[in-house]
Amino acid sequence: MNTALVRPRNGKLIAGVCAALSARFGLPKFLLRLGFVIFGLAGVGELVYIALWIIIPKEA
Numbered sequence: 001m002n003t004a005l006v007r008p009r010n011g012k013l014i015a016g017v018c019a020a021l022s023a024r025f026g027l028p029k030f031l032l033r034l035g036f037v038i039f040g041l042a043g044v045g046e047l048v049y050i051a052l053w054i055i056i057p058k059e060a
Contacts, residue, residue, distance in 0.1 A: 006059045015053045 005024045007016035018032040039045030
């Protein structure tokens, strides 16, 4: 498990939030993306994704 939570420059679709969480916690990107879509249908996923996009720094 990596210690840093940063958005990668490669392997991202939109902003790299799911790729960052995947690298940090060792989960498949597909499951994280699916989770954000499901929570997005409930109206929460978009807000959480945007908040994480702002909070998680880009990889240097």
